[in-house]
Amino acid sequence: MANVSGHEHDRRLTALFWELNHVHFGGILTPIDLRFSGRLKTTGGQYFRSRAARARARGSTRIFG
Numbered sequence: 415m416a417n418v419s420g421h422e423h424d425r426r427l428t429a430l431f432w433e434l435n436h437v438h439f440g441g442i443l444t445p446i447d448l449r450f451s452g453r454l455k456t457t458g459g460q461y462f463r464s465r466a467a468r469a470r471a472r473g474s475t476r477i478f479g
Contacts, residue, residue: 435443 431443431446435441
């Protein structure tokens with residue numbers, strides 16, 4: 415996944431969640447807000463479920479989107 419933008423990671427996460435929800439669980443899962451933090455190479459990536467968690471991470475993490 416080298417040279418893939420944060421927006422592309424967001425798109426992939428959304429597509430994966432949609433597939434899991436609609437194909438495997440019949441659409442019963444509630445939507446969740448996931449964003450890639452941009453730290454995949456150094457930490458394996460971090461995913462935040464809420465805007466507040468992303469805001470707390472802004473000091474040390476570049477948030478895409």
